[in-house]
Amino acid sequence: MSTSSETKPELRTVDRAPSSPRGTRLTLHATTLGRPHAPVLADVDLDIARGEILTVVGPSGCGKSTLLRSLAGLLPPLAGEIDQDGHRLAGPSAERALIFQEDALLPWRTLRANVELPLAIRRVPRSRRRVEAEEWLTRVGLADHASQLPHRVSGGQRQRAQLARALAGHPRAVLMDEPFGALDAQTRAGMQDLLVEVLRGTGATVVFVTHDVDEALFLGDRVALLGAGRLLAVRDVPHPRERTAHDDAARVALRRDVLTSLGT
């Protein structure tokens, strides 16, 4: 999967996008999050800057997915307020795409038809839809699998198709819920590189939930730590998205800190 060669058409499509301010700022003001009568996270204050990649780590069951679904607008906050660029969130919207851990592609649609779905919802004409979907699939290295059904391709390919589908709708924020959690380590590293590659130029704000600290430190400009029903800390990551920075002293120190505060 050689994606570097596909970077150029990507820039072209992105520039063509009508609304120029790509990223979006998401702010949580003293929010309590969770399902009605079952709060999972309390007192969350978080300001996610336009165009940044914020990774969220924490033990399982700590409310990472709840945070993400709240930002998507699927779960209204139980208290406090969530704002997008200063306006209160009112339900889910195409501006904030959600990528799930697995099996979120519609199994009766081919990969191409899955990627076409957000375009169809945006009422893009049929012929344009097809062209754009093919472009996105090419960008994630799935051009040859466009007419396959999801269960016919590997887990990694399904996640790449999900990525293409989410980005095809030109969202201003991409919310990712452990998207590589079910993949093996090698595929995972490849997917991380692909993600960085594909996101470059979209300018979208990214909130990336993971339970893998190394993944969080590689991808994030900042990393948010969740635990014990609270937001524990938000830390800046030195040298984000540089594989070589893995042994960097500041990064090693941060990694130790993160692991300590997560209690592992």
Added chain:
Amino acid sequence: MSRPAPRTGRNRRPFKPIGRYALRVGAVAAALGLWQLLTVLDVDLWLRFSQFPTVTDVADAFADRLSGADYWRDLTDSLTRIVTGFLLAAVLGVAVGVLVARSRPAEDLLGPLLEMVRPIPAIALVPVAILLFPSNEQGIVFITFTAAFFPVLVSTRHSVRALIPVWEEAVLTMGGGRWHILGSVVLPGALPGIFGGLSVGIGVSWICVISAEMISGQYGVGYRTWQDYTIVYYPGVFVGMVTIGALGWLTSTAVELVGRRLTRWLPRTSYIPAARPTTPRTPAHARRAPAAVRTAQPSDTEEARDEHLV
């Protein structure tokens, strides 16, 4: 990295297709042979075959009927009734099933009513049909409709409720509204379950259309069969039975074929009964456990549903 085309169950079974067809034809021939033998010899061993028409009697009667106009009139009348009733049941059953599964007010409003009417056998509604409808014809269609309506309704409701929420959330975060969710998630996702209900429904419909014709028909295979019985013309009764069997087989095969075509996206194994307990699935690579679990699910739930309804 793409998986090889999956082997169909057929290739993994001990018999080659031609052998399997021979076996099927042979089984039917053996049953007919036994019938002929028992009746020609007038066997009376607790079960009494002395009054029973022989296979050749039935075949003669059948040939007779085929050349007359009434047979075809009966056939088309019965088919018209069942197709009308069944299509109405399919459309309304799916619509009401989706409504009840997706809307709480609809569930509260319709749920108790539907649950009250559901246990009443459709054929017990004959008096109601006679009171309600100006003609027998409409009454029979009504009974056929009621018979198929509930299996379709119940299976639609179950399969809509069983849809995984992730699909809906994905469409919501693409900016899709309720019609997008209905058209691109709910209906296609529930389709395998809906067809389970349709298959059961067409079977129950036949039972009811034949019974209703026996009670109050004018023309129709059921009416003819009952007529022949009242004039003690047994070969005619058997011709009726064979006709009902053939028509039933034809219509349920049609439903099955349409269902398979519309749910081709389902991972193949769900349609191969033999693949369930005995043969392990071969190309297991590149398929993770959760996907496999979901694959097995539709056939299992459908089976349970069928048992419940018949």
